[in-house]
Amino acid sequence: MASTGHQAISVSPEDQAVFLEGCRVRVWQPEYAPQPVTGQLLGFDSRGPRVLMEQMVVMDRTRALHLEFLDSGVQMQIAGQHCCLRSDPQGRGWLLVGDCVPWIPEQALECFFPGEVTSFPEKEQVILRWEGAPRATQAVPLLAQTRQGICFTASSPPEIGRRLACQLGAEDTRQPLIAQVQWFLQVGDGPGIVGAEFLPGQRVDHLPEPASSGAERSPVKRQRGHASARWWPVAGILLMILALWLLLGM
Numbered sequence: 001m002a003s004t005g006h007q008a009i010s011v012s013p014e015d016q017a018v019f020l021e022g023c024r025v026r027v028w029q030p031e032y033a034p035q036p037v038t039g040q041l042l043g044f045d046s047r048g049p050r051v052l053m054e055q056m057v058v059m060d061r062t063r064a065l066h067l068e069f070l071d072s073g074v075q076m077q078i079a080g081q082h083c084c085l086r087s088d089p090q091g092r093g094w095l096l097v098g099d100c101v102p103w104i105p106e107q108a109l110e111c112f113f114p115g116e117v118t119s120f121p122e123k124e125q126v127i128l129r130w131e132g133a134p135r136a137t138q139a140v141p142l143l144a145q146t147r148q149g150i151c152f153t154a155s156s157p158p159e160i161g162r163r164l165a166c167q168l169g170a171e172d173t174r175q176p177l178i179a180q181v182q183w184f185l186q187v188g189d190g191p192g193i194v195g196a197e198f199l200p201g202q203r204v205d206h207l208p209e210p211a212s213s214g215a216e217r218s219p220v221k222r223q224r225g226h227a228s229a230r231w232w233p234v235a236g237i238l239l240m241i242l243a244l245w246l247l248l249g250m
Contacts, residue, residue, distance in 0.1 A: 024070040025051045027096060029080070032060040039096065041069060046106050048078065048098030048183075056094050057085055064160035065098075078183040079160050100183050101197045102148035103210050108193055124168075126152050129176070131163040142168070146210040149179050149197040157184040158194060166196070177202055 026036040039053035049067060059065065061080040068075050082099045126142040129135075144151040145168055158181050165176040179196035186192030198204055 023072060025049070026068040026070060027051065027053065027057055028066050029058075029060060029063050030066065032063050033058045036068075039093075042095075044109070046100070046103040046109060048082075048100040048104070049076070049096075050098075051096040052088065052092055053085075053094040053096050057096060059083065059085060067098075073188040074185070075187075076183065076185050077157055077160055082182060098183075100195055102144070102146055102151060102182075102195050104183075104185065104193065104195065105144040105151055108143050108151070126150060127167040128152075129165045130158075134165075143193060145207055147198070147204045147207045148210050149182070149195060151193055151195050153191050154184070154194045155191060157186065157192065160184070163199075164196060174203075174206075177204065 023041040025039045025041050027039060028034055028036040037053060037055055037057050039051040042050045042052050044050070051067070059080055061083070063080050064077045065080050065083050066075070066077055076098075078098050078100065082101055084097050084099070086095055086097075088095050124142050125139045126145075128138045128140060130138070141153045142150065143153065150166060150168070160181055160183070162181050163178060164181070165178055167174075167176050178199045180199060181194060182197045183195040184192055185195075
């Protein structure tokens with residue numbers, strides 16, 4: 001495999017992450033903020049990239065964010081709604097975190113670094129019908145399918161946010177599932193991977209859960225709510241007990 005000037009490091013199997021030391025990243029939104037902002041890649045795992053930015057990125061969450069990993073040939077597009085920007089706790093600048101839905105298949109991610117892809121491990125084919133062309137069907141190699149969505153190969157980037165109907169194999173007689181493109185990952189002009197998220201309200205209980213990843217997304221950890229919110233139910237029960245005790249004691 002050709003060298004790209006960077007060292008690809010595979011950490012423990014439990015972490016299932018691939019990092020690219022010293023890789024510079026350019027980030028921009030062509031239709032909104034066309035001037036690229038440069039940063040440094042801190043990590044890239046199945047859930048997406050983590051980039052330390054030199055300055056704040058002006059970002060429209062309704063548009064696709066473009067990332068170019070310099071000297072590696074890797075390029076990525078990801079929906080702005082799946083990216084967040086926050087101040088670095090260590091005071092080094094701004095942290096841009098991409099949250100890929102569905103997650104990038106680990107075996108496919110490893111093919112990207114250090115930046116040369118000839119083929120991806122394929123499971124089977126998925127039958128697609130794209131929004132705007134409902135009568136035309138397309139059979140493409142399927143890389144992964146979970147309750148989050150599907151990942152499949154493509155030779156060119158589809159529009160982020162475009163919808164599609166998919167059937168998981170020629171023998172699938174179930175109602176086609178509707179998905180929406182959320183990210184695209186590619187090396188140079190070679191084959192790329194599309195991640196499409198299933199829209200809410202669909203029956204996907206016959207599909208597996210996404211594979212668990214033990215990698216902690218340091219230095220940024222996503223918090224689903226303030227810690228004090230977990231104590232409100234307990235406080236409510238205690239107040240009810242106290243009120244009942246006072247009533248009985250009267």
